[in-house]
Amino acid sequence: MTPSSVLLNLALSFAGLSALCLAMDRHHRAIFHGSPSRKRARALRWTGWCGIAVSFAAAILTADWNFGPVQWLGSLTGAALVLVGLVSYRPGWVRPAAILALPLAAVAAFLA
């Protein structure tokens, strides 16, 4: 339950949720100016759910079964709020932020 383990969860949740968000037609069009192909949408959806699953695994590994689920849900909420803010106010930042979240997660995983 250290700050770095929460950061790891936040970064993974953010990356996963961003992929899920971009898999949706409305948000993909707003951010990339075009609908995603069916293949691309499916790939994004898979990536997104994997990100959330990896985030859950990371929560259990770093904060065990007692606090892990609490931390996982909390970080999903926090990451989703940031994502919705970006989608509404700075849509152009969503993709770079999601990509940036991955090395951040790696650093946090190293510290946690």
Place this chain on the structure above:
Amino acid sequence: MRRGFRQSMAWLHTWSGLVTGWVMFCVFVTGTATYYRTDISLWMRPELRAAAVAPGVAAERGAAYLKVHAPKAVSWFVSLPQEDRPLIGVYWLDSFEAPIRQASLDAETGQPTTARATQGGDFLYRFHYELQMMPMLGRWIVGASALVLLVALVSGIVTHRRIFADFFTFRRDRSAQRGWLDAHNVTGVLALPFHLMITYTGIVTLAFTLMPWGIASAYRGDEMRFYVEAGQTPAWRAAAGRPAEALPLAPLVDRARAEVSEPLEMVIVNNPGDAASTVVAVFEEPKGLAHRHPQVAFEAVSGEVVARLGTLKPAAHAFTSFLGLHEAHFAGPALRGLFFLCGLMGSATIATGLVLWSVARAPKPGLAPGFGLRLVRGLNLGTVLGLPIGIAAFFLANRLLPVALEARAAWEGGAFFAAWGLAALVGFARPHGRTWREMGTVAGLLFLSLPLVGALTTDRGLDFVWFDLAMVAIAAGLGSGAWTLSRYEDVRRTRVARTAQTLARA
């Protein structure tokens, strides 16, 4: 059913949300602040600094004070100085029916503290579940509202047709109603696990208040035995009726500390001075979800251990786990921040829901709003902005009232209610969009003034920099929120005016 299931759920969501919204907004805001109760208490007692006093010595200092001031009490409670509360708190019961009495002692001297009298973060904490009313009445109101809120939450989930399709959607460029609905949905859905958890566990916390009959009928007037059998408190030992000299506290406390690794939180002396007196050492919660305190009880005269409490029976363990989840004492700084954020989102869900009710019922241009709408608009202003204004006034009073003022702690509470009442009156007198902007600005400025007033009236340097930053962030949030709100109103007004002009031209 003539109407569809979903429509009837929408009706239920609208009205259950409206009737509990104002009370639950106050409960959510003060509860969210309570995640930082100890930080607030530290800020409100700027004279105090961490004191390194051995727990046994502090316990004896507290007991020495109580021996003089409460020799006939049935129970003494000495709460030991902690990092976040560097005071010895002494509490005593003159009889089981009498209200609990208390004093705060300096940890170094054992004399009544010269720090300013304040309720600290406990004021907001108690408001969170008792609304600063008579305790039972307040708990009943909060408990009943929370039950209705749970209904509003579940019916809201059923009503919301596009939970997944609109998961990331916040359209701020559309109509005011659309914007409010999106804000309501986003804050509600994204933190839904928290909302359900906190409402449900909150009701569980009040379960014995809301449903006292199970224990009352099973234990027939001896409710204490329930807590003993559940493993939450050691058995009460009746007084022998003859005096006897008790052992000094410090060695007993040290023996208890050798058994339990958690920090010692409180020492309780039951029937002090009696031959059958008991000393109970209560420790802090071990790391884990459950809210439970290991305890070691001694016979005060002989020093024999009479009870050890640590593990709980399954039902009690489930109950205390719910309590633990609700209070989140286990959360470190990062997780605590997420709990705080979720609490803010809960407050925002309720506030946007209340505003949405009035926006959706705005009268056609040229028509005067009816009584119901005026009432809701006034209550919305008085609650959503009135409560933050009250909290800011409470903090300001802590810094500005003279330290030696008689009944100072009560005056702080008075400032809270006076400022809130005034704001509510203004809200009722002029329930307009412009008032949102004006009151939001006032609330923002009040919070913004706190770091400044704090720096001018205390000499703690950068000790409270996190508190100050939080105040600035709250000020920014309130200010920008109120401006956004009134901009929506203005947009509608200009649109209405434009339509009127077009009509006039035609």
